[in-house]
Amino acid sequence: FLGAGAAHSKLGLNVEQNYERYKYWFRVTPVKDVDLARTLFAVLNSIGSQIRTDLKTDAPKVAILAEKAVWTEALVAAAQKNLPAMKMEVVGTWQPSATATDVTAELSAIDRSGAQIVFTMLSGPVGISVGRQMGERNMKAVAWGINVEGQKEEFWQAAAGKAQFVSTLDTYSEVEMTPKTIPFVRAFKERFKKAPTYNAATYDAIMILKAAIEQAGSTEADKLVPVIEKMEHVGTAGTDTWDKRHDLVWAVGRTAGIAVQWQDGKKVPFWPPDVKGMQPFKMPKQ
Template sequence: MRNFRCQIKKFVIASFVMLISVTAGSASADQTIKIGVIGPMRYITGEHIWTACSIAAEEINKSGGIAIKGKRYNIELAKADSNEFSSLSDAISAMERLITENKVDFLIGIQFSEAALALQEVMADYKKIWLSPGSSHEEQCLRVAKNYDRYKYFFRCGPPNTIFAGRIAAHELMMTIEKVREELGIEKPKVALFRQTGLWAEANMKNSLKDVPKSEFTTVGEWVVSITASDVTAEMSAIKAARPHIIFSMVSGPVGITMSKAWGELKIPATLIGANIAGMSSPHWQATNGMCDYEATMNGIGRVEITEKTIPFYDKVLERTKQNPLYATVDSYDAVYVIKDAVERAGTLETDAVIAALEKTDYRGAMGRISFYPKGHKWPHDLKCGPGYVTWVATQWRDGNAGRKGL
């Protein structure tokens, strides 16, 4: 009996100790800000969004976390695979899980514009602040303009929307035209237009060509291929026969690999420029067997000093992943810091106060000076682009490296 009482006492003491530990645990959880990171985690963009957020969170936590009215908060990340390439409903479930089960305070992520548009409804229903680092369709911010109260939680932390992206590509085209004129003495270079189907490519191509005077070049034709075309040799050999000096591309899917491969294999004597999303990442070299050598593409980051933070961040990603960062990588990295900056200025985690602080963001990140268009603008909460803000760079493949030297 005595032994039994002794065991009961031990049990009570142990339960008490456990209760104290659990309470202490929840006390430390109060000192945490949770950020939900969502993206296609089995694909390169998702991996990079996660890596970038992890690097930023580690740096912030190491330097004392986020300060709110004298209290220090550490960042804790929660990861969710959107599987957005296969299923939009998976992406919706993943975001809902982050909000309802992981109880995150903020959201960062998503690559596809189509997925971003669907997830804006989830964000609005749960009133959760979301910084998007991957999608570029202007409709997302037009929604904020049309129904501010419902969609005010959305901020685009990159890439530039399709209107700006078109202008950036136009600069790249103009720069190349001038180079051809200067070095080859061809007054009006011939340009072949190569793009995939879909809103993004069509809008970008249209916007780019609008910004380059027609008197500057001659178009030899426009080739429009499917985003999943597994072989475009027929198209590229037709382009070769048209003898252009420049091939101006606008591709985002696997067709970017087949395009670069065919261009290199056929040794087409025309410079390949434009926007090739696949061409921005390190695996492109292997995927094209080095056929992308000398291909140039507009890009969110190169190993150039856009700001003093760019090269250290670039090198950190390179060291950790053995790959150069993508545009979504630097956008996600900066997004974590933008949240820190806004929360510290707001002095609270209260949603409306943080939104007000985010609207006044003026943060110097690794991609450039980050600021959002205010309420009342045509694209409220969209990333400000242009001289003095984010301008992007152009990078060129040389000997297995992309963007180690920006153009």
């Protein structure tokens, strides 16, 4: 069972705690929730460094904006704990509904707080409301984090062309994560008339299975497990290896994913900066 979609850590814990039963499961996309947080903080650190330089401030001010949902609870707690250690000031936490169509109250309060970064954890349509209304208010703060709606090609139009500078975690863009990434993204766009999202790495899962069957010379599950455990697979989304829990081994430039920012109607990739094809991250005019 090659998992392409769920991030919960429990899936890997099952393998560790009851190997004989769960050893047939491997994570392909995305990385586990704890590692998604590692990526979020790595990019946040990079944006924070840019703000320190550009705005000549020692401790960038961060507003946490997370939809009220079970999946954001651990991330909110991690942000509240880690940001001060990263020399950033948490000015407050706001939690609208995942389906909120108006976030005026939250954004007004964030504006008053003097926040320079809005750290988002949004999977629902509220992500569109946040992007549109931050633009309408000409907010000086820049949005970074998870915004699932912001990963979609339709986001700019849905946000009435006002989601300038909104940035989010993503998986695919025309950048050289591996030699296979750009050809895959172009072929996907050609065939489906839109860009792939993270679960398009289901393609990698199928290729991992194919490689394992060919190497083992068998389709027997018990013979495939040790082959995948030792495999290093160069896929379309990244380069995959697995730990004892059959979770992806997290590494920047390999499995940590990418970050993108909406600039003038285009989704522009900006992190990790040393990957070929990445472009500069932009800030709103101060």
